[in-house]
Amino acid sequence: MIFDCVRRFHNLFRKEDLVIISSRRSRLSSAVVGVAVAALATAGAATVVARTTTAEAAADVPAAAVPLAAGVEDEGADCAVTLPGSLTANSRLPDPFTRLNGTRISSRSDWRCRRAEIRELAERYVYGDKPAKPASVTGTVSSSGITVNVSHNGRSSSFSASVSLPSGTGPFPAVVVLGGFGADTAAIRAAGAAVINYDPYAVGREGTPRNNKQGAFYSIYGSSSSTGLLMAWAWGVSRIIDVIEQAGGNILRPDATGVTGCSRFGKGAFVIGAFDQRIALTMPIESGSAGVPIFRGIPGEGAQSLSSAYGEQPWLGDAFGSFTSNPNSLPVDTHEVVAMFAPRGLFIMDNPHITNLGPRSASVAALGGAEVYQALGVGGNITYWSDIQDGNHCANRAEWRTPLQQNIQKFLLKTGNAAGAMRISSRASGNLADWRTWQTPTLSDGPTTPPTTPPTNPPTTPPTTPPTNPPGTGACRVTGTVSAWNNGLTEDITITNTGTTAVNGWALVFALPSGQTITSGWNASYSPNSGQVTARNVSYNASIAPNASVSIGFQASHTGNTARPTAFTLNGAACSVT
Missing domain, CATH: 2.60.40.290 (Immunoglobulin-like)
Structure with a gap:
């Protein structure tokens, strides 16, 4: 469970034209990708309750129809991505539905490769590269622990994580808890899921300079790697899932993994879940700057500054240093990282009482990402909850206990169908309309061929007075x-x-x-x-x-x-x- 002494031991606020076809994208067979696309299209057609129209909400989602996590780490690995040669400043949030070539997606199946574009943008400009699965990943899974051994290009490293099983007979779903600080572990186990206690510092250590990063990730990819700690931590959890998959599923189920963390580990949980599509449920808590809050909103909200977050620890990739004073030049923002989770489960828990955490900007990120969930027909799979009374950082909150258990039942146990909700505190409520100029499209179910040129008719500027030909009664x-x-x-x-x-x-x-x-x-x-x-x-x-x-x-x-x-x-x- 989250320790009451977290604030003493875990201080968030201490001072402290290029074409890229990623190597990881060339490793995934087209056959596997085809299956993943079919799964996404099927998942996108599921009926949900929250954040949808009443017509879509007419029936609850059967437990068997809940969208599953992907069977691969990156189902868009075969999508060729051409990153922009130059960047244009934009004070509003980028359109998650517009491809890098300027055209908009129009079907649910289009989202797979659009997501791949967002992933590449986020890696290049924000977090640093997440390498593909190393040449050799081995390890063991027992009822008390997991070992991971990695070898790649003549280098090797290893780390481990402890396991705490719930009562009953396995195999069990599991939630990875970062650094001992995340969602209530007693509630997780009571819901029927195991807890994997993961030490991120074993994979990417804090307190190191950017040119001499340490940990299992950097033992493989070099201490001067430009990849930040958050992505290194994500790489480590992906290797844990590799080992669980290889172990045969007798103790832990490889298709039912969640992740959670609070504060800096909330930042980590957010990135971990976004960049591995095998993770069925992600639960970041009070993640603050470098976590869920939109980068563009942080300066105006008075949250921990981007330069402070970048300098406190090498959490973000080295390339982000160019944007700490000018986030408007970023071609991506965190609402699109939120969108990367769709259609998987995402439960964001936030604290409206601490401005330094950027809760207003976090609510905008959630609302923006939820538009993609809604367009895919799975609006009930995302929850943002900042309506809480206790303002202590990383406290154990009664308001979150029921939705926590409901999310575990829905996405890990696959026995529930509770719809997600937007429970935004009036103390820190952001308005998405202030941050976007794009409209959420109605996506078709089938594949489409994207146009080769951008559309010639941008959204219409509204007249200052209502039209003279309003629809008649019943229209x-x-x-x-x-x-x-x-x-x-x-x-x-x-x-x-x-x-x-x-x-x-x-x-x-x-x-x-x-x-x-x-x-x-x-x-x-x-x-x-x-x-x-x-x-x-x-x-x-x-x-x-x-x-x-x-x-x-x-x-x-x-x-x-x-x-x-x-x-x-x-x-x-x-x-x-x-």
């Missing part, structure tokens, strides 16, 4: 879902234009139930925050074509009434509600 439909808790709720709303002409610039008016007050929203501007509310489009979703939809949502406090809004009208015309 709009509103669907939605509510996720409520003791004093708050979120409402996801989908607006569908059922008319025959496009809506260019829209205002959705609705009656908010008595006792509800909007505290934040996404994909629309809301005014006032109670009573009769008007939600107006933002720049990237102003146009709604016939039979097309836009998704918006808000978070609100309540005094006991958790009913849905009523009396919806779009540009003055009444909408049907389902």
Whole structure:
């Protein structure tokens, strides 16, 4: 479990035109990749509850339909990626749906190679390279421990991790806990999963200069490697999974691995899960700068500065040093790293009481990444939870116990189907609309051939007044879902234009139930925050074509009434509600 003395022993705040086809991408056979693509397409079609339309949420997800982790470390390993020769500053978040050639993906199967592009960008500019599986990885798995032995290019290293099994008969799923600080290990074991206690410092040691990094990773790839500690730690967990796979699954199941960590180890858990698609569930806690929070938001929020995070420890790759004072030049941001997890389970736990952790920027990253989950049809597989009372760093929180167990049941035991939720504290609530100019597409189920040139029609700039030809009565439909808790709720709303002409610039008016007050929203501007509310489009979703939809949502406090809004009208015309 998370120790109460964490703040004494684990201090987050101490001072302290190029074409790349990665070598790891050439090692994966096309046959394996084909199976992985099929699995992703099937997973993307699953029905979910949260962060989806009501039509998609009509039925709960059967346990057997929960998307599985990939059977390989990197299922996009065969995707050729051409990185940009120059970088252009952009104060808004990059579009996760737009390829490096300027075209947008249009099908769920397109996501595999778009994800590969994001991975390469993140490696080159943020974390450093994660090498492919070494030439030789051997080891043992017992009921009490795992040993890992690695050899590559004449160099070798080894490390180990302890194992604590739950009661019952295996084989068991397992959660890797970094450095003893992560989600409540007693709750993990009580849920039926084993705990693998992983010492990241054995693989990438802190307190070393960038030109003399130490640990098992650097014994193989050199002490002057430009890869940062977070990616080295990720490499180590991937080698643990290699050994579990080789062991035959008698004690630990190779298809049901999770990872968690808090503070600096929360940064590590975030990167570990993003860069190994065999990991079914990732649970970073209060990760702070260099973790979940968007890099572009950190300077304005007053969180630990990027230069401080970069200099405190060599967590980030050496190349990131060029962006510490200018994150707007980064061609990637952490909302896209969040998106890299889709369709796998992601449960982000955050602390709104410590500004230095960047919780507002972290909520924006979660909301941005959740748009990819939603586009893939698996919006219920991501949870962001910062609505907590205890402000102590890395405390053991009652609010997280139930969703922790639900996520373990869903993604590791595969016995549950609880939908994820966005439980964002009003103390540190970010607004995704302030950070993006792109709109989430509706992705088709089948493969598409990408166009060779960028689209010529960018998103329409909204008019300052509503259009003169609004849809008539019955020409709009509103669907939605509510996720409520003791004093708050979120409402996801989908607006569908059922008319025959496009809506260019829209205002959705609705009656908010008595006792509800909007505290934040996404994909629309809301005014006032109670009573009769008007939600107006933002720049990237102003146009709604016939039979097309836009998704918006808000978070609100309540005094006991958790009913849905009523009396919806779009540009003055009444909408049907389902």
